[in-house]
Amino acid sequence: MKFSCEKALLQSVIATTSRAVSTKSSIPALEGLLLQAGDILTISGYNMQTGIRAKVSADITEGGEIVLNARLFGDIIRKMPDDVVTFASDDRFMVHLSCGDAAFDILGLSAADYPELPAVEDEFSISIQQKVLREMIGQTLFAVSTNESRPVHTGSLFEINDKGLTIVSVDGFRLAVRREPLEKIDGGAFSFVAPGAALSEVEKICEDVEDLACVTLGNRHILFEVGDTELICRRLEGEFLDYKNAIPRNNPIRLIADTKALIESIDRVSVVISDKLKSPVRCVFDHEKVMLSAKTGNGESKDVCPLSGDGGGLEIGFNNRYLMDALRYAPAEAVQIELNTGVSPAVIVPTDGGESFLYMVLPVRLKAAE
Template identity: 65%
Template sequence: MKFSCEKALLQSAIAVTARAVSPKSSIPALEGILLEAGTDLRLTGYNLETGIRTVVPAQIDQEGSLVLSARLFGEIIRKLPDDIVSFQADGYMVNITCGMSQFNILATDPEDFPELPTVEDKNGFTIPRGKLGSMIRQTIFAVSDNESRPIHTGSLFEIDDTGLTVVSVDGYRLALRHEPITERDGALSFSFVVPGSALSEVEKICGDGEEEATVTQGERHVMFRVGDTMLVSRRLEGEFLAYRQAIPRNNGIKVEGDTRALLTSIDRVSLIISDKLKSPLRCVFDDNVLKITTKTGIGDASDQCPISGDGGGLEIGFNNRYLMDALKAAPADRVRLELSSGVAPCVILPAEGEENFLYMVLPVRLKAGE
């Protein structure tokens, strides 16, 4: 096996694939990156749940494959000078040369590296990579970390004739994003659930841009293809929350506010809340003003934020972080808050235009004097 490649390109490819490498595994090969030199140079990382494969432009002089420690290989390439990296393997002994620097390290047998799952082309769709990345980023914060309901440790991807809907729930809040899709294959409507850990990697791979990303649903896995990089993840099985029935839409109170102003006001009052000193925000929706107060063992804080509409003096409690997460993710300058009572969820929507996002935050019960 012999090839040469630009250091920056190789370093970038290692950084991408290393995110799917097991830090510790009973299979030593899974702690490494599989390098395959053929018609092109392919790098693969796989932890038996998520696999990432990317292609790097390289001059291939001799074909072959082997596995290198992801940590050591990554560190070597990162610290090499910015030049062309020459790579040559004699059996399992690998020589890496760049400028005046040279390393000789041991590789392991590629036969020990498990094959990535094959994703049968069952159903699929195409969407601009930047749009897919933002949809994941604006919903992933609501993915559950409670393993007792494994299905909710991922996001639901639902495809129908209106487009793609991505939904995350964790029992305390719900995040939903909807966008039209450019192209669809297979069934008219289908859905699947992708683990949150895999989606955080997809979001990093997507980056920005209008280049198309392709998503393919297989029998047990799902594949995301963005440019020269492919990510394969197992699908989560089970019954996802019937989210449409869970969202109250006949709310009597509807107020609007500037997203940044609401966020700034909540952030200020939250300064006296910490992991050790927890306390809900007491929110009072009055005529054209939202009054926010909180009280902890070190003191109290209050602030007011202008809003449009009359909340009728409704008093409701919220976890400050849940409310801030939703407002930070909201892709709109102004939002509409829909409420009905002090014990019913708050629904956050765009104040104008199409309802391409919806966040729901459950209230916290307020105690007297809190």
């Protein structure tokens, strides 16, 4: 196997595919990257849950395939000078790498030991702009559960129908929903749950461009195609929360807040809160303002943030981080906050009555006024 390739291109593809490599595995090949040279050079990483395969432009003089330790190969390429990397391997899996005056000889493994990445049947698929998919994942991923007792909630629900794509994440304390119209749907309406860890990689692979990404649903796997890179992951099975019935929408109190100003107010009163000294942020929603306060062993903090509307003096407590996350990821400069009672969730939606996003945060029970 022989090829030459620009160092920057090779380094970028190794960095992307290495994110799907097992750091420790009973199968040594899974700690490596699979290099396949045919008409084009393809590099793959796979940890039996998620696989990333990427094509890279190279001048191939002799085809073949080999597995190289991902960490070692990545370190060598990263430390080489910025020039063209020349790669040559023999039938004993010895690899010679050279670039400028730098040269390395390392031992690879047989590609026959490398498990095959799953094939994904093309039954249902959608196309969506990369930048839109990246934003949607980023604006919901923070609410994915880390609790393995309900594995289905460690991923995000994708719902596809004639209205477009809806992505939903929930962790028992908060819920995030993002909706966008779609350019193309094949196979009709469908839904699936994709693992949060895989979506985090999809978010990194997607670029801030209008080029389309394609999402294909198979029987057991999901394929994300972004440019020359493919990510394949297992579907999460199980009953996802019936989120539509979990969201209270006939809330009597509706207030408009400047997103940035409210985040800054919560951030200020959160100064006295730490991992050791936890406390909810106490919010009193009044006429045209919300009064925020927090009290711990570190001290006491207070602030006032202007709002539009009247909260009628409603007092409610929130986990400072959960409320700030919902506001921070809301893609709008101003949001509508819907409230009912001191023990009902807060619902954050667009001010124009649209449905492009919805965030719900459960309250924290407050102790008697101090």
